[in-house]
């Protein structure tokens with residue numbers, strides 16, 4: 491299980507600084523949507539240059555123009571790029587194709603997808619699926635990340651995201667996702683290094699509890 495540190499609403503320099511202070515306890519680094527929108531691909535390039543050995547996720551949240559956007563992310567050093575699951579099938583296919591050509595990976599954001607859309611999407615076994623509760627749903631509607639039955643498909647590579655804290659992470663214990671995406675609970679913590687260390691401790695304990703290996 492990997493910790494993906496989500497870096498949002500910072501300057502590139504601040505983002506690098508935060509990632510450096512938590513480096514020993516995080517596995518993947520997400521160049522957040524806000525960084526990409528504010529600074530463009532330079533944010534992806536700079537994060538990859540600063541952390542060449544980490545998996546860099548460009549959270550571009552593509553919904554159209556997939557060949558162009560995914561190619562741009564991968565050329566800038568991203569190892570994984572994100573596409574919205576609500577996109578047309580043509581867009582998802584273009585993302586998968588572009589990633590395969592580049593030897594990179596796709597994360598499909600399941601935000602606002604229904605059960606039947608998820609069922610269709612889960613045919614893409616090479617993709618990672620992110621069960622995501624958005625900032626607005628958290629802040630405006632008070633929604634929390636809830637694990638649905640369907641998400642328990644053991645053949646699916648899974649990530650979880652959206653307001654995950656040291657208190658709420660326990661709800662994912664049984665699910666054992668491949669990637670746990672954490673933003674504010676680390677980036678806004680007084681002691682970011684300690685917060686990252688505490689999350690890592692939980693995931694290491696879960697790894698020890700695994701009874702059998704699956705593709706996750």
Ligand SMILES: O=C([C@H](O)CO)[C@H](O)[C@H](O)COP(=O)(O)O
Pocket residue numbers: 496497498520522523524549623624625651652653654671672673674675
């Ligand atoms: O994807 C994200 C969100 O849509 C903002 O762009 C965040 O990376 C994700 O939600 C993790 O951040 P926290 O919710 O602060 O943990």
